[in-house]
Amino acid sequence: MESLTEDFLSIVLNETPLLDVRAPVEFEKGAFKNAVNIPILEDEERHLVGIEYKKSGNEAAVRLARELIKEEGKECRTKKWLEWLGTHPDAILYCFRGGQRSRIAQEWLKEAGYDITRIKGGYKAFRNYLINESIRISDAMDTLIIGGRTGSGKTLLLEKIDNAIDLEKLANHRGSSFGGYAKEQNSQIGFENDLAYELIQKYHAGLRQIIIEHESKNIGRCYMPPEVYANLMNGKLILLTTPMEKRVEITHKEYVQNAIEEYTKEFGEEAGMEMWRERTLFRLSKIRKRLGDLRYRTLAAIFDNALQTYRQSGSLEEFKEFIEILLRDYYDPMYDYQIQKTPQEIIFTGDEAAVLEFLQEYRV
Numbered sequence: 001m002e003s004l005t006e007d008f009l010s011i012v013l014n015e016t017p018l019l020d021v022r023a024p025v026e027f028e029k030g031a032f033k034n035a036v037n038i039p040i041l042e043d044e045e046r047h048l049v050g051i052e053y054k055k056s057g058n059e060a061a062v063r064l065a066r067e068l069i070k071e072e073g074k075e076c077r078t079k080k081w082l083e084w085l086g087t088h089p090d091a092i093l094y095c096f097r098g099g100q101r102s103r104i105a106q107e108w109l110k111e112a113g114y115d116i117t118r119i120k121g122g123y124k125a126f127r128n129y130l131i132n133e134s135i136r137i138s139d140a141m142d143t144l145i146i147g148g149r150t151g152s153g154k155t156l157l158l159e160k161i162d163n164a165i166d167l168e169k170l171a172n173h174r175g176s177s178f179g180g181y182a183k184e185q186n187s188q189i190g191f192e193n194d195l196a197y198e199l200i201q202k203y204h205a206g207l208r209q210i211i212i213e214h215e216s217k218n219i220g221r222c223y224m225p226p227e228v229y230a231n232l233m234n235g236k237l238i239l240l241t242t243p244m245e246k247r248v249e250i251t252h253k254e255y256v257q258n259a260i261e262e263y264t265k266e267f268g269e270e271a272g273m274e275m276w277r278e279r280t281l282f283r284l285s286k287i288r289k290r291l292g293d294l295r296y297r298t299l300a301a302i303f304d305n306a307l308q309t310y311r312q313s314g315s316l317e318e319f320k321e322f323i324e325i326l327l328r329d330y331y332d333p334m335y336d337y338q339i340q341k342t343p344q345e346i347i348f349t350g351d352e353a354a355v356l357e358f359l360q361e362y363r364v
Contacts, residue, residue: 002106003117005092008129011119012200017088019081019116021095021105022123030189032126033197036088038080040101041069078108085114098122127189130196131225137199138228141207143235144362145344146355147214150331151247151323152240154213157352161359163202164211170194173220178255178283181262191222211359237344238358241351248324256319277307291330299325 010016018035020027023046027037039046052064069077085091093109093116095101102118109116119126146154155174158164168174172185186194202210212232217224224232242250264272281300288296299322306318339346348358 002103003115004098004120005117006120006125008126009200009204011092011126012130012197013204014090015197017091018119019084019088019091019093019105020123021093021101026096026123028187030127030187030193032123032193036084038077038084040077040095040105045069074108077105078112081105081109082112082114085109085116092117092119094119094122094126096123098125127193130193130200133200134192134196134225135227135231137203138231141199141203142209143232144209144211144359145214145233145235145237146211146240147237147339147342147346148240148242149247149327149335151251151327152242153246153250153352154240156250157240157355158211158213160356161211163207163209165195165198165202167195167212167215167224168219170198171219171222173222174254178280181259183262183266185220185222188222191219192225195228233344235344236347237342238355239339239346239349240355241349244324244327247327248320251323251327252316252320255323256316260316273307273311277304287330290334295325295329 005011011018015034018032020031020035020037021040022037023039023041023043024037025043025046027035027039031037048064052060093102093105095105098119098121102122106116106118146157148154155166155168158166170186171191172181172183174181185191199210210232214237215224217226217229259276260273263276266272267275280303284291284296284300284303291299302322302325303319306316306322309318310316347362348355350358
């Protein structure tokens with residue numbers, strides 16, 4: 001008898017490894033946490049089988065799939081699955097709807113002497129569970145929102161709070177106009193799935209209050225699901241206050257020092273520096289209209305002068321002027337205006353130590 005599961009909660013709480021046998025193009029659009037893609041059909045094979053399914057039905061499509069794979073393909077695929085399963089013996093199998101592809105994979109593994117459970121309803125059923133639970137739990141939990149001007153250290157504060165969810169980390173983006181990392185962001189579906197895991201795990205750990213950073217709907221190219229965003233933002237606001245000098249230091253470390261290390265590690269010394277320069281100046285050009293032409297040209301010149309100094313002496317200090325002007329003349333007026341218009345009740349304002357002390361008392 002084939003082994004099936006729809007115990008999605010257990011998969012989330014245990015962070016169960018998942019064997020995804022969908023085609024690579026499907027996996028790239030979005031997958032689940034701890035999932036590995038070892039497809040039963042490659043993209044072109046899946047495309048041909050799909051055409052045959054529409055033309056002649058399921059039986060003909062399955063027959064074509066087996067012909068495309070052939071015996072040596074079956075052995076190769078089964079070997080890859082078994083190699084991965086050797087280090088992930090508790091893994092569960094899925095395809096898109098829990099139908100032919102995962103059933104065939106399950107059969108082949110059984111023939112090879114390995115019993116594996118597959119997800120009933122596949123990716124689609126598990127994905128629907130995560131969507132519905134995200135909406136339900138985000139509505140059921142009390143939310144505290146950490147606000148503050150850019151560079152105040154909100155993300156650093158979240159790292160010190162055990163019931164916090166770092167939305168920017170899930171989206172792999174720092175959240176501002178200059179917030180992109182060297183590596184690509186999470187896919188939209190991947191972001192939503194990872195957020196669902198966080199919500200479910202915290203809720204079933206007994207937490208009834210979560211703390212998040214004050215975010216817009218969009219975090220880079222990822223966006224918050226509308227109902228979840230509305231639920232999470234229906235909370236009380238805490239404002240973190242940080243002196244300008246410290247904000248410049250925090251921003252400098254994250255957006256300059258760490259960014260350069262990341263880009264050069266990812267792309268090499270020269271290529272990484274040039275890519276970081278190009279992306280930073282491109283992002284600066286995106287806000288040119290708001291900055292005004294004179295301030296934009298001034299900032300671009302300061303940035304390039306600072307980069308030249310770094311290349312000559314290894315010093316990153318001159319980037320601090322670029323950062324301070326951006327904070328003072330662009331980000332601060334914009335954030336202050338948003339706070340004046342915010343619908344959330346502001347229940348506390350203070351520095352990091354004061355906020356942490358307040359949160360200890362305020363927990364539900």
